[in-house]
Amino acid sequence: MASEFSFDIVSQVDMNEVKNAFNTANKELMNRYDLKGTKCEIELEDDHIMLTADDDFRLTQVFDILFSKLVKREVDARMIVKEDPQAAGGMTIKQKITFKQGIEQSQAKDLSKKIKDAGTSAKSQVQGDAVRVSSKSKDDLQKVINYVKALDLPYAVNFINYR
Template sequence: MGGGGSPLGSPRDDHRRAGLGWRPDTRSPESRTRSQTMADSSFDIVSKVDRQEVDNALNQAAKEISQRYDFKGVGASIDWSGERIEIRANAEERTKAVLDIFQSKLIKRGISLKALDAGEPQASGKEYKLFCTVKEGISTDDAKKVAKLIRDEGPKGVKAQVQGDELRVSSKSRDSLQEVQRLVREKDFDFAVQFVNYR
């Protein structure tokens, strides 16, 4: 048998048996990397709250209220009432003072106050009550505002798609995605946002 043939079992031999021409990938590693990174990158804009951290902040506030001398005998309390947070005290200013303590605990635990919808103290018999609601999700109207901001002021080639109570932002440029995040942060919407699910 003459020499010079391809070794048995080589990729070239396999392609010939399959009736295919041998076409080795002659691209440089850099070129192959560039082609792989041409796919869109993306992230999601969401408005979510860690309920456990909210609960931790509430418990810390309740503990502080129970230990502070200036809250003795004013009937001050804070607790869950279903899905809402209920604050009670025998005076309007004491009710607001409890709210201030709760908000400070939220901030220390990394919860944006934009996620807290606090009402005004309301008289109820001999005491005052104040209810707070924890806000989650981006409403349809707010999602449209974010999408319009990205479309009007964001980098070219960036797409923003509303998906339920969040948005998916995609682009071939990671730099453009970072620019979108900066833009959304600086706009300072009246609802909390986070950037998650990087792809």
């Protein structure tokens, strides 16, 4: 049996879920009657999504389609970042959608302090853009997970490497 158990608290989006949401949004975009014959499209690139539309109204519709699919695939809305729309060639508008990755250093320190003040025997330490929580008791780690889930944080958190 391990002498100490641990897990990491991170803020990262599952790109497989983003790809699945992209595919279903693209299918809906192709089948929507009000968007047929328009220049509306969604492009998936390595770490972001590019939306293209004829005008602001259609761009909003395309984003709403994508956003609803992302939320259904359990991608946290706090991770989605919309950049300002840019004029593109051919009378179209483009908008870049990116995803927040990682916990900022100051936020990680604040989260680590909150965990230490929670009253469990769990220890927390900042490791880059993640917070490692360790304890001799699995029950304490479960309490920390529930405590962090109950916090109203301005960023989404995931729990990985539970050992």
